[in-house]
Amino acid sequence: MEKLAKGLTLGGLSGVLSGWLILFINMLTGVFVLEMSFGENLLTFGIGGGLFGLVCGGLMAVVHEKLPIKSFPVKAVVIFGFVWVLFRLAGIVLSGLEPHRFHGDIGQSLQGFAFAIILGGMFGLFWVRGKKIV
Amino acid sequence: MKAIEEIKEVSFQNHLLVTVVLVGLLFAVSVVLFGVDSVMAGAHDTFHDFRHSIGMPCH
Ligand SMILES: [Zn+2]
Numbered sequence: 001m002e003k004l005a006k007g008l009t010l011g012g013l014s015g016v017l018s019g020w021l022i023l024f025i026n027m028l029t030g031v032f033v034l035e036m037s038f039g040e041n042l043l044t045f046g047i048g049g050g051l052f053g054l055v056c057g058g059l060m061a062v063v064h065e066k067l068p069i070k071s072f073p074v075k076a077v078v079i080f081g082f083v084w085v086l087f088r089l090a091g092i093v094l095s096g097l098e099p100h101r102f103h104g105d106i107g108q109s110l111q112g113f114a115f116a117i118i119l120g121g122m123f124g125l126f127w128v129r130g131k132k133i134v
Numbered sequence: 135m136k137a138i139e140e141i142k143e144v145s146f147q148n149h150l151l152v153t154v155v156l157v158g159l160l161f162a163v164s165v166v167l168f169g170v171d172s173v174m175a176g177a178h179d180t181f182h183d184f185r186h187s188i189g190m191p192c193h
Pocket of ligand 1: 186192193
């Protein structure tokens, strides 16, 4: 239970930070032309990133001891990347079901995968470094 | 023996709680990532920029 609390806390925290980071990265890359105001996006990217981080952090707390990888940050990068890929695959299924409404974009996908990798790395470092904090 | 039963009981409750928390979060993040308006009115529009920025397929 303590591990779950730690996973959720650090997952939520790194998720919010990564959400904001990807907002700035997207403003730089222009991969998607943002439609909402900066203030609104600070909120939605924070919430969205935070939720994504909570799910992955919670999952990490449960599975990390079973993974055959030594380094914790590497484990986190693998799991966070894996979860992103799962959602992306589910998205492809949706695209198949409703081709008018859903379609993918390679630039956005690459940026999204980078988001998951950055988030996983951040979470992993927080977990290792933050032993005394949480 | 009774102590062991109690430990098992607590362990089961913990597992159940962990599962409920994770499934709940999974559901919430799916609503955001796929913009499921039928669950949360406005989910598609509210998280539209975020969804595209992290590469989830959209219109
Ligand atoms: Zn869209």
